[in-house]
Amino acid sequence: MSVKYALLGILSERERHGYELKAAFDERVGEFWSLNYGQIYTTLDRLEREGLVERRDEPQARRPDRKIYRVTSKGRRELESWLGRPVARPRALRDELFIKLLFRAGGDVDPVLDLVHEQKEVYLGHLRRLTQRKFALAKQPQRDDRLVTDLLIDAALFHAEADVRWLAHAEQKLRAASRRRARPREESR
Amino acid sequence: MIRLRNVVKTYRQGRAAVPALQGVSLDVAEGAFVSVMGASGSGKSTMLHLIGGLDVPDSGSISVGGQQLGRLSDDELTLFRRRKIGFVFQFFNLLPTLTAEENVALPLLLDGKSLHEARPRVESLLERVGLGARRCHKPDELSGGEMQRVAIARALVVDPLLVLADEPTGNLDSKTGEEILHLMKETAEQARQTVVMVTHDARAAAYGERIVTLKDGRVVGDLCGEEGERP
Numbered sequence: 299m300s301v302k303y304a305l306l307g308i309l310s311e312r313e314r315h316g317y318e319l320k321a322a323f324d325e326r327v328g329e330f331w332s333l334n335y336g337q338i339y340t341t342l343d344r345l346e347r348e349g350l351v352e353r354r355d356e357p358q359a360r361r362p363d364r365k366i367y368r369v370t371s372k373g374r375r376e377l378e379s380w381l382g383r384p385v386a387r388p389r390a391l392r393d394e395l396f397i398k399l400l401f402r403a404g405g406d407v408d409p410v411l412d413l414v415h416e417q418k419e420v421y422l423g424h425l426r427r428l429t430q431r432k433f434a435l436a437k438q439p440q441r442d443d444r445l446v447t448d449l450l451i452d453a454a455l456f457h458a459e460a461d462v463r464w465l466a467h468a469e470q471k472l473r474a475a476s477r478r479r480a481r482p483r484e485e486s487r
Numbered sequence: 488m489i490r491l492r493n494v495v496k497t498y499r500q501g502r503a504a505v506p507a508l509q510g511v512s513l514d515v516a517e518g519a520f521v522s523v524m525g526a527s528g529s530g531k532s533t534m535l536h537l538i539g540g541l542d543v544p545d546s547g548s549i550s551v552g553g554q555q556l557g558r559l560s561d562d563e564l565t566l567f568r569r570r571k572i573g574f575v576f577q578f579f580n581l582l583p584t585l586t587a588e589e590n591v592a593l594p595l596l597l598d599g600k601s602l603h604e605a606r607p608r609v610e611s612l613l614e615r616v617g618l619g620a621r622r623c624h625k626p627d628e629l630s631g632g633e634m635q636r637v638a639i640a641r642a643l644v645v646d647p648l649l650v651l652a653d654e655p656t657g658n659l660d661s662k663t664g665e666e667i668l669h670l671m672k673e674t675a676e677q678a679r680q681t682v683v684m685v686t687h688d689a690r691a692a693a694y695g696e697r698i699v700t701l702k703d704g705r706v707v708g709d710l711c712g713e714e715g716e717r718p
């Protein structure tokens with residue numbers, strides 16, 4: 299799971315305590331991926347057990363010790379090797395919409411077409427929101443990670459575009475199928 | 488800014504009648520960037536041509552900037568098109584024998600200005616679209632993306648109220664297309680122009696703050712306002 303590597307990556311820049319780690323994570327990828335403190339600390343515990351990070355406790359006045367994490371050399375090697383590997387499994391096809399279509403199959407085509415149309419509008423709204431963000435981003439001063447954020451938005455845009463195209467395609471096929479079913483009846487009149 | 492009421496347009500194809508628009512009503516606010524989507528043959532280009540006064544409806548009314556197009560004479564319509572509207576098409580429509588600079592200046596030349604008078608505005612627009620160094624190139628010495636930039640500069644040269652674009656990125660790769668769309672949106676914002684852009688590409692359409700969908704010559708979707716946050 300890549301939360302592990304995102305945390306390793308952030309820690310590879312410099313050591314950080316849990317709060318800083320979450321702040322850095324949110325700043326970089328928070329728009330696309332939200333993590334709570336629980337997930338961060340569970341992942342850090344695991345990383346520590348695997349010897350990929352090490353922890354040092356810094357005493358604080360009248361408060362519990364602050365836990366500061368840094369990457370071990372084993373952790374750096376693990377991160378490098380992960381960064382160089384392609385992703386093995388592409389996005390899972392596990393859309394709720396497929397389930398809905400499945401239970402509608404064979405029935406009246408109109409409600410299905412309505413659903414497909416509305417779903418398309420939802421994706422278009424999503425595309426528009428992402429594009430507005432992209433347009434605003436381009437106006438901000440150049441920073442190292444601006445390009446990466448832009449590319450991340452692009453990835454989301456291409457995925458949503460594929461969904462819209464698939465829905466338009468499905469709409470045409472459903473229509474053609476329902477015309478084929480309707481025709482014999484008309485001819486027998 | 489734009490007001491369509493029950494606009495109907497049917498083309499004759501030999502003896503067959505091809506319904507292109509079957510009663511379209513639409514209002515577009517001044518300064519809006521509206522995308523029009525829809526399958527091939529749904530009537531997108533027809534609607535754009537009617538708004539731009541390139542063709543007339545069979546029935547219904549169209550007004551642009553408070554002007555009822557049906558009430559204009561042919562000459563008035565020509566002037567309206569030349570002075571108030573900037574057109575950007577998929578195949579750029581540049582004149583092959585003219586340089587980039589002359590192509591951009593053309594609407595001003597047609598309006599009686601000299602190239603000398605037109606030059607400052609033309610140069611600044613070519614700079615604006617990133618083609619300052621290409622002003623003496625002819626269309627066949629430019630890439631597709633560069634030709635489209637010239638076409639955009641030409642559309643903007645008269646400082647139109649309204650920019651009408653038909654698949655402006657249809658022939659461009661996705662990165663170049665993105666640059667063109669960004670440029671169109673940015674220049675429209677700066678000059679407070681209204682834009683209507685026809686496209687079947689959802690990613691391009693998403694540059695509009697409003698996305699109208701046509702199907703079989705009718706408006707079947709209109710995504711605006713609340714569903715998306717403002718930038």
Ligand SMILES: Nc1ncnc2c1ncn2[C@@H]1O[C@H](COP(=O)(O)OP(=O)(O)OP(=O)(O)O)[C@@H](O)[C@H]1O
Nearest residue numbers: 498499500505507526527528529530531532533534
């Ligand atoms: N000049 C014409 N003569 C006859 N029929 C026409 C003419 N122009 C358009 N049509 C017909 O009108 C309908 C709408 O065409 P239009 O060009 O508006 O579609 P479109 O949505 O722009 O499609 P595309 O995405 O393929 O450009 C089509 O059925 C088309 O065949």
Ligand SMILES: [Mg+2]
Nearest residue numbers: 531532533653
């Ligand atoms: Mg068309």
